Every structure is written in structure tokens, then in C-alpha cells.
Amino acid sequence: MAPTALLHPFSPPALGPEGYINIVSGDGAVVSDDKGNDYIDAMASLWYCNVGYSRREVIEAITTQLNKIPAYHVFGPFANEPSEQLAARIAALAPVDDARVFFGSSGSESIDTALKIARAAQIHAGHPEKQIVISRSAGYHGTNYGGTSAQGIQLNREGFGDLLQNHIVVPQDDVEALASVFAERGNEIAAVLTEPLQGAGGVYPPPDGYLDAVRRLCDEHGAYFIADEVINGFGRMGTWFGSQFYGVRPDMITFAKAVTSGYVPLSGVIVGSKVRAPLEADPSFILRTGYTYSGHNTACAAGLACLDVAENEGLLARATSLGARLRGGLQSLVDDGLYTSVRGDGFVYALAPTEGKEPAAVRDAILAQGVIVRPLPGAISFCPPLVCTDEQVDRMVDAAAAVA
Numbered sequence: 128m129a130p131t132a133l134l135h136p137f138s139p140p141a142l143g144p145e146g147y148i149n150i151v152s153g154d155g156a157v158v159s160d161d162k163g164n165d166y167i168d169a170m171a172s173l174w175y176c177n178v179g180y181s182r183r184e185v186i187e188a189i190t191t192q193l194n195k196i197p198a199y200h201v202f203g204p205f206a207n208e209p210s211e212q213l214a215a216r217i218a219a220l221a222p223v224d225d226a227r228v229f230f231g232s233s234g235s236e237s238i239d240t241a242l243k244i245a246r247a248a249q250i251h252a253g254h255p256e257k258q259i260v261i262s263r264s265a266g267y268h269g270t271n272y273g274g275t276s277a278q279g280i281q282l283n284r285e286g287f288g289d290l291l292q293n294h295i296v297v298p299q300d301d302v303e304a305l306a307s308v309f310a311e312r313g314n315e316i317a318a319v320l321t322e323p324l325q326g327a328g329g330v331y332p333p334p335d336g337y338l339d340a341v342r343r344l345c346d347e348h349g350a351y352f353i354a355d356e357v358i359n360g361f362g363r364m365g366t367w368f369g370s371q372f373y374g375v376r377p378d379m380i381t382f383a384k385a386v387t388s389g390y391v392p393l394s395g396v397i398v399g400s401k402v403r404a405p406l407e408a409d410p411s412f413i414l415r416t417g418y419t420y421s422g423h424n425t426a427c428a429a430g431l432a433c434l435d436v437a438e439n440e441g442l443l444a445r446a447t448s449l450g451a452r453l454r455g456g457l458q459s460l461v462d463d464g465l466y467t468s469v470r471g472d473g474f475v476y477a478l479a480p481t482e483g484k485e486p487a488a489v490r491d492a493i494l495a496q497g498v499i500v501r502p503l504p505g506a507i508s509f510c511p512p513l514v515c516t517d518e519q520v521d522r523m524v525d526a527a528a529a530v531a
């Protein structure tokens with residue numbers, strides 16, 4: 128069949144409508160398609176719907192805000208209450224010294240903003256020579272040009288012409304490689320950008336001590352540590368931020384996805400005082416970056432409601448116990464020889480099929496069992512809503528077992 132008018136992201140433009148599943152509704156951790164099939168959504172859509180679907184509290188908060196005013200921008204000289212309130216709550220939760228929060232709409236925007244702020248801060252601190260951004264292989268940092276240039280997934284870097292200068296991608300787990308870039312070019316490095324647990328690139332927890340080494344090297348060389356928490360943030364790891372799970376304090380944190388569980392798109396950058404000081408020191412300096420929908424009232428109202436749900440329902444603790452159950456179940460499949468390995472932390476895991484089995488084919492087979500997982504390079508991933516039941520977790524494991 129001929130393709131429809133919709134040009135899908137991360138899909139072949141030539142693919143017709145027969146290649147897609149049309150999701151029409153959702154409730155809790157379950158979504159339904161237009162043919163009446165129900166699926167347990169073991170991926171929280173695209174790693175974001177932590178509070179689950181059809182949450183009355185969130186829908187009511189959005190509707191209340193829409194009835195006041197959907198949005199009014201926060202470029203100078205304007206402000207709005209939902210964005211002020213959400214910024215204050217996020218700043219108080221974040222493992223970042225004396226934090227302030229910048230808002231955007233997508234994770235990619237948050238990445239590009241963090242990279243621009245890091246370089247601007249270095250310039251204003253008297254270090255215009257510090258322009259290099261180091262990132263790690265297997266890191267996914269979105270698809271704008273900044274994030275594409277920092278991409279650690281090679282296929283996502285290719286085919287779009289020249290990328291930005293001054294980006295260095297180091298092997299993901301090699302502290303020595305990172306240290307040697309610092310040793311050679313330390314006075315040119317603006318920032319290190321890394322996810323605490325690498326998500327879309329394969330669900331890789333950091334090796335022991337890796338993030339501490341990033342912190343130490345950044346401190347020794349006057350570089351900023353940017354934690355990309357677009358997947359890690361807002362409860363996925365059983366903590367508000369993955370940086371807390373792994374015991375590090377970055378200078379900036381990028382976030383998106385679960386901050387609103389996707390009810391309205393929202394992203395942001397948490398910016399610590401060390402980065403801001405050179406920018407705040409000059410009263411005439413204007414931060415000439417931002418988005419029409421930075422501080423969008425309705426998106427921020429959704430964010431406030433999602434924080435309430437997470438707090439009121441103890442979703443962080445729930446993520447920890449659900450994660451232990453899922454890990455245990457997946458490990459038993461490995462122990463039985465049905466899969467090769469499992470890795471992850473918190474409530475996000477990757478399961479590697481046995482030799483010769485393609486992750487996309489395993490995904491399709493599990494989908495036919497009524498469970499949505501996602502194929503990654505060499506593995507399938509599980510990143511379920513934090514509101515799913517123990518029984519739903521068991522059904523994810525059973526579905527994976529049934530197709531092995």
C-alpha cells in the first residue's frame with residue numbers, strides 16, 4: 128500500500144500503512160489498537176509514560192489550566208505561575224547545587240540548550256578555548272544537530288552531512304580513554320555529556336566508578352558534567368534522578384519524557400550555580416536561546432500533576448520493587464538458557480536473545496503475545512510504566528519466555 132501523509136520518525140519513508148499499529152487508547156499500563164487488541168506496554172510508550180495512561184488527576188490539571196490560558200510565553204518580560212512552581216519543585220528534587228531550571232519541549236531541545244549554556248558559561252568565565260564536548264559511545268542524545276553530533280550510536284550520526292565541530296565520542300566504558308582525552312586536551316574541554324544509565328543505545332549501567340571519574344576529571348580541568356536524564360529522570364531508577372541512584376552530582380541535568388509522562392511534551396535543563404555564576408555575574412548578559420514553548424503553562428501544569436502522582440502513590444519505591452521483580456524474572460530466563468544476558472538497573476532492563484535471533488523478530492513475537500517491548504542493538508528493552516502491577520510484570524516475563 129502507498130504510504131500515508133504521515134512521515135514517521137525512525138522508519139522507512141517508503142513503508143505503507145500496513146507496517147504500523149494504530150494505538151487508539153490507553154489505561155494504566157495497557158494500550159489498545161484500532162482492531163481491539165490490548166497490549167501491556169512494557170516500554171511506557173517511548174520510555175516516558177511513568178504514571179500510566181488515562182490519569183484523571185493529570186487530565187484535570189491540564190483541563191483546568193487550558194480553561195485559564197493554554198500558554199503564554201516566558202521570554203522577557205513575561206512569567207507564569209505553573210512554570211515558576213514546577214521549576215522550584217524540580218530544583219528542590221535535583222542533585223545539583225543551587226539549581227535553576229530552563230524549560231523546552233523535547234529532549235533534543237534540552238540537549239542543545241545544555242550544550243549552548245555550557246559553552247556560553249565557559250566563554251563568560253574567560254575560557255573561550257573550552258569548546259569541546261565529550262560524550263560516550265552508545266549514548267543517545269536526541270536528533271537535533273547538537274545531540275546528533277554528540278551521538279554515540281553511529282548509525283544515527285550518518286547520512287545528514289557535516290556534524291558540529293568539537294565533539295569527541297569516547298568508548299563508553301573506558302575511563303582511561305576519557306582520562307587521556309583530558310590529559311591531551313583538558314584546557315579545551317567545555318563539558319562531558321553522558322546518560323547515567325545509557326538507555327536507547329542498549330540499557331547499559333555505568334561501570335563502577337565511571338561517573339565518579341567523570342566528576343573528578345571535570346573538576347580537575349574546569350569542565351562541566353552534564354547528565355542526560357531524559358530517560359533516567361523522574362523515578363525510572365527508583366530515585367528522582369539517575370545521578371542520585373549512582374551517587375553523583377552533575378553541574379547540569381537534562382530531562383524530558385517522564386516529567387509529564389507525555390501528557391503534554393515538556394523538557395528542560397537543570398542548571399547549577401557553578402555554570403550560572405559567570406552568566407549571572409554580568410547584568411547586561413542576555414541568554415539568547417530558548418523556545419516558543421519554553422515554560423508552556425499547560426505542559427508545566429501536567430508536570431506538577433505528575434509529580435503529585437509520583438509522590439502520592441510512592442512511585443519511586445514502586446519502581447524499585449517492580450524492577451527487582453522484573454530483573455528476577457528476566458534473570459530466570461537467562462538461567463534457563465532461553466536468553467543470553469540481562470542488564471539494567473532500577474526499572475529499566477535489556478534482555479539479549481540467544482545467538483542468531485534478531486531483536487526485531489523477538490519483539491514481533493512478544494507483540495503477538497500482547498506485550499510491547501523495543502528492539503535495541505543486540506537486545507530487547509523493558510521500561511514499563513511505574514504503575515503496572517506485579518501480575519503485569521510477570522506477564523512480560525512469561526511473554527518473553529513463550530517466544531524463546
Ligand SMILES: Cc1ncc(COP(=O)(O)O)c(C=O)c1O
Binds near residue numbers: 235238268327384
Ligand atoms: C537520553 C536521551 N536524550 C535525549 C533524547 C531526545 O529526546 P526527544 O526525542 O524528546 O528529543 C532521548 C530520547 O529518547 C534520550 O533517550
